[in-house]
Amino acid sequence: MRWVTFDCFGTLVDWRHGILTSADLIAPGQGPRLLEAYNRHEPDVQAETPELRYRHVMAESLRRACAEEKVELQADDASVLAATIPYWPVFPEVEAELSTLRAAGWNLALLTNCDRDLIAETLRRLPVRFDAVVTAEDARAYKPANAHFELFKRSYEPAAWVHAAQSYFHDMVPAHRLGIRRVWINRQGEQAPDPTIIQRVLPDLHGLLTAVQNL
Template sequence: MRWVTFDCYGTLVDWRHGLLTSMELIAPGRGAGLLETYLRHELAVEEKSPSMRYREVLAQALRRACAEERVQLNADDASVLATTLPYWPVFPEVGAELSALRAAGWRLALLTNCDRDLIAETRRRLPVAFDAVVTAEDAGAYKPAPAHFELFGDSYEPEVWVHVAQGYHHDMLPAHRLGLPRVWINRLGEHPSGEQVVEHVRPDLTNLLDTVRAAQRPWPRPAGG
């Protein structure tokens, strides 16, 4: 029972490209600035309303970002992010690298800050099948809260478990707190301040199988779990 869990958007799917393209539809020439404001508001909405469906998080954060940036947003355009999300592009190396993991005997799972219906649409575009999915809708919370990880561990009881994600705040920090081996896909060349919690860093998923093999160790299942 060897598992590799992934965040989806940002790690497997080009989340920033999808957001930016969508924001350019409603604010031509201003998408980049709107995106940075949006990211701050999305995190705040998730923290304040952990039970809110992700499609509403997307809409609420976009409304707030547009208000701050003085961008006119028509009422029926607030759903643009949820509408376009199923079409956001998959990174080009995903198919080969996840296929190599599966061929080597690893099971694959998604731990995503998303709704069941939205991730179902994205899974149709992913080139490799996944054995399990835990959504924010299932967990009743958004990462970096530990609920996704706890629900996955309780449900599948992995013997070896490596978590792979682009998000430092949303994924690397909670994985570190839970003692999970972790691989940071640092696609944006970030340099986080404070405690460094990353064990293995890759610029993308290339040669991921070798990195996962280097990271793997038995999962220290919590006492009484």
Template sequence: MRWATFDCFGTLVDWRHGIRTGADLIAPGRGERLLAAYNRHEAAVQAETPAPRYRHVLAEALRRACADEEVALGADDASVLATTLPYWPVFPDVGAELSALRAAGWRLALLTNCDRDLIAETRRRLPVPFDAVVTSEDVGAYKPSDAHFEAFRCTYEPTTWVHVAQSYFHDMVPAHRLDIPRVWINRQGDPPGDEKVVQQVQRDLGGLLAAVERA
């Protein structure tokens, strides 16, 4: 049984667009700066113990970003990201490339730093079906913890498994630590990092089937 697992936001869904445009709704013209500030805070919020729900992560990281940028928030403004998340756009290469994987006999799963209700809304917009989902709500932790990967391994017992994701920090590092074959979708053109961590690297999902099978 061959499985390809994916991170969702940043890999399949344009997470940066979603954060930027959501922030622009509450602070017009400030979306790009608030996105950069949000990125500085999210991992720290996720690491808080006990692990907060992702709705809280989105709201709290946005509050801290707004504090950095001296943006005043209204009473419910911090909920804008969770409210708009189900409408964040899917990258245009997702449908064809994941369909090719399914046609070649690969099963597909999501390992996502998200709540069950939010990923359920997002799945309605994804152009291909997924056979399994493991959320942070399920495992009580956020990647780069090993919890998603270990839960998936124990539940589905894959004989062949390749992990595909955009985040070097959240996904490539733990997949390397657990010796899971991996494909880095480096959509932002980030520095290559440790060559031992990255096996296959691509700028987007084009030719994904070949990359997964090489991995």
């Protein structure tokens, strides 16, 4: 079977919008600062405690972001990201581009640094059916560890496999390490620390079928 695997948040769901607007609920006007601080802290929390459930990773990362930015956080406010994540918006091109992949005979899967309960809520909002989902809870690790990719390979034995994701750090690096073909969905216009690991790059999902077929 032919598979395209995706990261979910940042690639299909607008992660930055979700964190920024959620942070604004508890600290009005501070969302942009807290978003950037959060993104600095989350990888550290995941690396320090890979067994921690993702809702608790988000809470601890938000606590650290607020402490760094000197934003007061009430004790129960740290749960705001887990509470709002089911409502974070899906990027507008997702339905058409993923439907095109499916029509061309590709199976679709998610490899996500999320828990089963949280991704189940998000799947209700995604407009295209996925054939498989591998969570951090299943893999017992967080990307950029190899565990998601290895579990997917053992479980589905893909005959052809392309991974498409927004995060260079969480997704492109391990996919390259494991020899998986890959498309970087570079929504933020970032510079790759090592451009040699990037095989294809798109600014969003438009044209993904062509990129996948060319690999």
